[in-house]
Amino acid sequence: MVRADASVNVNVLQNATAAHFGFRPTYRRVWMAKQKAVAIIYGDWDESYNELPRWVLGIQLTMPGSVAVLRTCPVRVGGQLDESQAYFHRLFWTFPPCIEAFRHCKPLVSIDETHLYGKYGGTLLVAIAQDGNSNILPVAFALVEGENAESWSFFMSHLRQHVTPQPANFALTFKGKDARRLLVNAAYAKTEVEFDYWFDILHSENPAMCEWANRIEYSLWMQYCDDGRRFGHMTTNISECVNTILKGVRNLPVCSLVKATYGRLAELFVRKGREAQAQLGTGQQFSQYLVKCIEANLKMARCFTVTVYDRDNSEYTVAETTPAGSFSLGSYRVSLGxxxxxCGYFQALHFPCPHALACCAYSRVTWQPYVHPVYRLSYVFSVYQMGFTPPIPEGFWPPYDGPTVIPDPSMRRPREGRPRSTRIRTNMDETDPNRPKRCGLCRQPGHTRRSCP
Known part of the structure; x- marks a missing residue:
């Protein structure tokens, strides 16, 4: 079962053992048995660390331009420095196809971490990009000792140096779910009027949160002030989707984990490249994601009345009316130039909103020139155009003559009892005991969704 899926749950293994052998071992025994099975299939847990220096040399020979930065710590025995050994500390790596792919993706990086589940602890950091068809792909990785300022700095500095100069996202944590929801609504606002509406409500409920938010530059957390740099993304949720690509790797010894990223990415690039090529063969110009958005916007644009104010500079006003045309719902200024x-959507998402499409139809011009190139199929195809080369067999890797790399004993998981969770709890994981439970529909206290009046 472990050979078929290294991420198989320990509870599943417990049930299978009970069904096959007639007795149910403890969780700890099954967990330890799984680690031994992984070691038999993928290599010894301790020896895997010493394979990393040779892998660094081998991958740079396989694909010139690959970046692999290995950091170690000195070993001291009885107060003396042991130069024949070194503790593994951190490893950053990325591949040329990933670096090239990011140049054709949205200029936006989402970062996330996942804890290792093997004999030794540690954390896998991943940087995720997204192409114009809403496909995600990892562009850089790092193995570190855990989440701290030094490890994140190590990852982000190399990410900036080798993949992209873009800064990272940040998370907002503040107690009080209702107040946080108001702050999120204000951050997502695409116009100043909409932002002021939500921020005023927030100020009346939680002035301290408003004061805290005002200390941060608006362009860093408000969508209507970011000049379209985020392409409408305000969270790092796309990072969670990468688990399907890297499923099971955090259960493997470190060298097998690192090797798996190369193979999984090679498969991903081939599959997505074929999909983009097939769509190009049909004569389509734009990604399926964009086509769906434009079709939805075109349906909305039929109820608009357009007035031209400056034909040379393509300046318009668009009046939005009800389907029956009985009364107006508001007007918007549109500048195609x-x-x-x-409404804020045109500049935030980088393709025409319903009001801009109505102006294009009124002036008898096509909407295609007003779409960002990242949504073009040719651009999406360029993301996956550079493929991976077959890995050179390990017997042909260059020799490594440095100190033996060994795991840090402090990262060894405890031998007794059930493995403890390594999840770092934040304020968002804490519940306020004095906060009344609210209905999921009307958000009022005193009842649930089932009994909501």
Whole structure:
């Protein structure tokens, strides 16, 4: 079962053992048996660390331009430095296809971490990008001792140096779910009017949170002030999807984990490249994601009345009315020349909103020139155009003559009892005991969704 899926749950193994042998071993015994099975299949846990220096040399020979930065710590025995050995500390790596792919993706990086589940602890850091068809792909990795300022700095500095100069996202944590929801609504607002509406409500409920938010530069957390740099993304949720690509690798010895990223990415690039090539063969110009968005916006644009104010500079006003045309729902200023609209969607998402599409139809011009190149199929195809080369067999890797790399004993998981969770709890994981439970539909206290009046 472990050979078929290294991420198989220990509870599943417990049930299988009970069904096959007629007795149910403890969770700890099954966990330890799984680690031994992984070691038999994928190599010894301790020896795996010493394979990393040769892998660094081998991958740079396989694909010139690959970046692999290995950091070690000195070993001291009886107060004396042991130069024949070194503790593994950190490893950053990325591959040329990933670096090239990011140049054709949205200029946005989402970062996430996942804890290792093997004999030794540690944390896998991953940087994720997204192409114009909403496909995600990892672009850089790091193995570190855990989440701290030094390990994140190690990862982000190499990510900036080798993959992208873009800064990282940050998370907001503040007690009080209702107040946080108001702050999120204000951050997602695409216009100043919408932002002021939500921020005023927040200020009346939680002035301290408003004061805290005002200390941060608006362009760093408000969508309407970011000049479209985020392409509409305000969270790092796309990072969670990468688990399907790297499923099971955090259960493997470190060298097998690192090797698995190369193979999984090679498969991903081939599959997504074929999909993009097939779509190009049909004569389509834009990604399926964009086509769906434009179709939905075109349906909405039929109820708009357009007035031209400056034909040379493509300046318009668009009046939105009810389907029956009985009364107006508001008006918006649209500038096709500067790719802006008062609704905020045109500049945030980098393709025409319903109001801009109505202006294009009124002026008898096509909407295609107003779409960012990242949504073009040719751009999506370029993401996966550079493929991976077959890995050189380990017997042909260059020799390594440095100190033996060994695991840090402090990272060894405890031998007794059930493995403790390594999840770092934050304020968002804590519940306020004085906060009344609210209905999931009307958000009022005193009842649940089932009994909501």
């Amino acid at each position: 500067s790719h802006t609209c008062d």
